[in-house]
Amino acid sequence: MRSPRLVRDLAAQVGSRQVLDRPADLAAYGYDAFGASGERHLPGAVVFPGSTEEVSAVLQVCANHGVPVVPRGAGTGYSGGAVPRVGGVVVCLTRMNAVLGFEPEAMRIHVEAGMVTAAVHRRALDSGLYYPPDPGSSSTCTIGGNVACNSAGPHTLRYGTTADYVAGATVVLADGRIARLGEGGDGGVDLLRLLCGSEGTLAIVTEVLLRLLPAPATRSTVAASFAGMEPAATAVAGISAAGLVPAAVEFLDAAALRAVARTGVDAYAPEAGALVLLELEGDPGAVAAELDAALSALGTGSPTGIEHAVDGPGQKRLWAARKAISAAVATVMIGKVNEDVVVPRDRIAELVATVQRLGAEHSVPVVNFGHIGDGNLHATFLIDPRRQGDRQRGDAAAHRLFEAVLDMGGAITGEHGVGSTKVPFVERQLGSGTVQLMRRIKASLDPRGLLNPATKVPQES
Secondary structure, eight states, rough: OOHHHHHHHHHHHGGGGEEEEHHHHHHHGGGGGGGGOOOOOOEEEEOOOOSHHHHHHHHHHHHHTOOOEEEEEESSOSSSOOTTTOEEEEEOTTTTTEEEEEEETTEEEETTTBBHHHHHHHHHHHHEEEOOOOOOOTTTTTTHHHHHOOOOTTTHHHHOOOGGGGGEEEETTTTSSSEEEETTTBBBBBHHHHHHTTTTTEEEEEEEEEEEEEEEEEEEEEEEESHHHHHHHHHHHHHHHHHHHHOOEEEEEEEHHHHHHHOOOOOOTSSSSSSEEEEEEEEEEEEEHHHHHHHHHHHHOOEEEEEOSHHHHHHHHHHHHHHHHHHHGGGGEEEEEEEEEEEEEEGGHHHHHHHHHHHHHOOOOOEEEEEEGEEEEEEEEEEEEEEETTHHHHHHHHHHHHHHHHHHOOOOOSSSSTTTSSSSHHHHHHHHOOOOOOOOHHHHEEEEEEESSSSSSSOOO
16 A cells, blocks of 8 residues: 655655655556466555665664565565565565675675676676576576575586675664674674575565685586486486586476577477586586596486587576577477476486376376486476466466375475465475474564465465
8 A cells, every 4th residue: 555654764764766656656666486376566656775774774664654575576486475465565686786895816796786687697707717607597587586585596406506605794674773794704704604695584684605616727518418308317316326427417307498499599409308508617627527426427327419508608598598599498388387306316207297197187298308317306386377267277386286295205496495485385395393483583573473474484374
């Protein structure tokens, strides 16, 4: 509900041009990538602060008015984590996109939360350094959002997630207090760890100090096609059995490859039953030895074709199918319910078959791809939200998927976050004791429950 007094008080902190309150303007902030397929929840206002101090002032206003606050980056999330389900104020951090400091010798970069992830990649690479986390939306998603969801990407297998690269952060608590954590701050290392993956429920991250690595001297990319998922999974098991830890091990199923082929992307093996992409990084000698071992391991799945590239253009072509998949599915259907579940690696083929069965049972097409090296599957149910019942069928298939994943000993999310869409399954995965602990931690930092309510932490019934 619109509150003229709230809007006036917000404008006093950031300027009237940085506050939206007309319904036509608010509509774009009533959903994220999940809601792009049909779900909307309008906020009472949207604010665009330009500094940590302005975020602090905004949160003090919201606390005084007792209204919820939803932090937002680029809105690329697939779990409804940046959606104002109970109204309130959306605090959009995209204006805060500056590099505040860069120390190549110390391998550190200090950025504001609205900095686009790909810009960090470029800045690091220009100095011979490497920032490994590379979510699929890295060209548009922000560092603050990456911290909130503990985002990862294809290179997680070897290098870890965003949390492994957060050396420090500046955050604003629910009452507007500013805290500086980790390196260059006042301690608070335990709180810093909690913030990675907290999805805006504990504080708003405004600045992040990131660790960087030396850029790998050599990179080798392999694409292997297979008759289906079973032999592809066998090959990946062979890589693990050989003791190899590649930088990335990705896969696309046949439906994903067909979707990419529709876009005209010049990708490898568009007619295969499954595609596995393997990337090796490091010193030239080590990469050469690992390549020989990897090719031998891939052979255990009887590949129908293998291609290898060591130069930039060749590697880009081999990665083309994987990079194009998110956009490619839109050529099949205009909407999607995209879930990022995790199971033990030896059950990936079983999970892909389960997703295909659920799609058939609920009459929604299915595309599967993801990080097969660490068991993270992006199961995508394709829908047309304009069509009666499509959204409901997609959601029902996703809920059945979560049940199946938990039955396999897996997790309901790998990197997209719990958001608001997966909250009903949190207690089943983590247990009531862990959920109670989550509530106690949130209550200690946000006693009034104003930060991103209905997200991540199940509410007591």
